[in-house]
C-alpha cells in the first residue's frame with residue numbers, strides 16, 4: 001500500500017482533492033490518500049509518497065514491526081502537521097532495534113513515521129517527488145502573469161475526461177504546455193499577440209513542439225476534442241452584457257465531446273441543456289470548474 005501526501009495552498013483544496021481522486025487514489029484523511037501504485041511526477045498536488053512497511057498503535061510499535069531490508073545508511077523522519085523533519089529519538093530507537101547505520105545527510109533511504117488519523121501509526125519508505133512536470137513548469141511560471149497557477153493548469157489536464165485537449169484561449173500557455181508534458185495530444189491558440197509571444201517563448205523554454213497560432217475562439221476550429229480552458233474574465237461584472245466565457249463555451253459545445261473548464265459561478269444557472277456535468281469543483285475568485293460531456 002502506498003500513502004500519498006497532498007500538498008496544496010489555501011483556496012486550492014477542492015481542485016487538489018479532485019485531482020488526487022481522478023488519478024485513482026482514495027482519500028483517507030485531509031492530507032493523506034492511498035493507492036496501490038502512483039506516479040508522483042505527473043500529479044500537480046501530490047507532494048511525496050510512502051510505501052507502507054509496518055503499523056502500530058504508537059510510533060515505537062510501528063518501528064518495532066518494521067521487517068524489511070533497509071538500504072543503509074538511512075534517515076528517520078517524522079511528520080508534524082505538514083512539516084517533515086529528521087527525528088533524533090526515532091533514529092536512536094530504530095538503530096537499537098532495527099540495526100543499520102543512521103545518517104541524516106545523503107541517506108540511501110528515508111523511513112517516515114506518521115499517523116494519518118491520530119490512531120494508527122505507519123512506518124514506510126519515503127519517495128520524494130523528482131523530475132516532475134510541476135518542477136519543469138516552474139522554469140516558466142515567473143514569466144506568466146495571469147490568473148492560473150501551473151499546478152492548477154496541470155490538475156485541469158489531469159481532470160480532463162477526454163483527448164485531444166484543446167485550449168482555444170491559451171494565454172501564456174500553461175494548459176497546453178502541461179498537457180504536452182503529460183504526453184497528451186494537444187491543440188491551442190489565442191487572439192492576443194502579446195500572449196502568443198509569451199506562450200511561444202514558454203513552449204521554446206520547455207523544448208516542446210506545438211504550433212500556437214492566432215485564432216479567434218468564437219469561431220471553433222477543431223472537432224471532437226476535450227475543451228480544457230481558463231476563459232477570459234469579463235471585466236464589467238455588473239453589466240448586462242453577455243458573459244464572454246459563457247459565449248465562448250456555447251460556441252464550442254457543438255464541436256467538442258467533453259470539457260473541463262473554469263467559469264464564473266454566476267453563469268452556472270445559464271448553462272445550456274445539451275451538456276452533462278459530471279463534476280463541479282469550487283475554484284478561487286468565485287469561479288467553478290465544470291467537467292462533463294456533450295449529449
Ligand SMILES: C[S@@+](CC[C@H](N)C(=O)[O-])C[C@H]1O[C@@H](n2cnc3c(N)ncnc32)[C@H](O)[C@@H]1O
Nearest residue numbers: 169170171172173174190191192216217230232
Ligand atoms: C484567463 S486568460 C488564459 C490564461 C492562461 N490559462 C495562461 O496560462 O496564461 C484568457 C485568454 O483568453 C484570450 N482570449 C480572449 N478572447 C479570445 C478570443 N476571442 N479568442 C481567443 N483567445 C481569446 C486572452 O487573450 C487571454 O490570453
